[in-house]
Amino acid sequence: MMRRTLIAGMVVLTLAGAADARTLGSARKAAWLSVAHPGLGEYYNRGWGDFFEHCPQKKFWLGLIPIYGWPGYLQIISAIDAYHGRTSDNLTPID
Numbered sequence: 001m002m003r004r005t006l007i008a009g010m011v012v013l014t015l016a017g018a019a020d021a022r023t024l025g026s027a028r029k030a031a032w033l034s035v036a037h038p039g040l041g042e043y044y045n046r047g048w049g050d051f052f053e054h055c056p057q058k059k060f061w062l063g064l065i066p067i068y069g070w071p072g073y074l075q076i077i078s079a080i081d082a083y084h085g086r087t088s089d090n091l092t093p094i095d
Contacts, residue, residue, distance in 0.1 A: 022085055030082035038063030038074040041082025042089075056089035 034041030039060030046054040059078050063069035077093060086094065 027083050027085065030085075031079045034078035034082040035075060038069055038078035041078055042087045045082060045085055046087050056087070058089045058091060062091070 030041035030044045032041075033044050037060070039056045042059065043051075043055040048054065056078075059074055063074050063078070066072075068074060074091070077091065081088065081090070081094070088094075
């Protein structure tokens with residue numbers, strides 16, 4: 001368990017950086033951050049900054065609920081939204 005937490009932390013820190021112009025690489029970084037925890041990819045897309053203003057609060061906090069948040073539904077929705085550059089806190093899929 002400790003090893004898994006350490007690896008997840010290393011992945012987040014490796015992928016974390018200032019948000020650049022939308023490139024394929026930054027889209028993938030945002031998606032992988034959302035795989036690590038729902039909401040982190042959108043937070044990355046908004047340029048980090050103040051957590052309560054830039055991070056989607058519903059996705060982030062509901063992401064702590066097992067199966068629904070991580071791993072689960074919100075993780076997938078968040079990764080798709082982050083990959084497409086969306087920063088909303090919408091909990092339903094967008095076409």
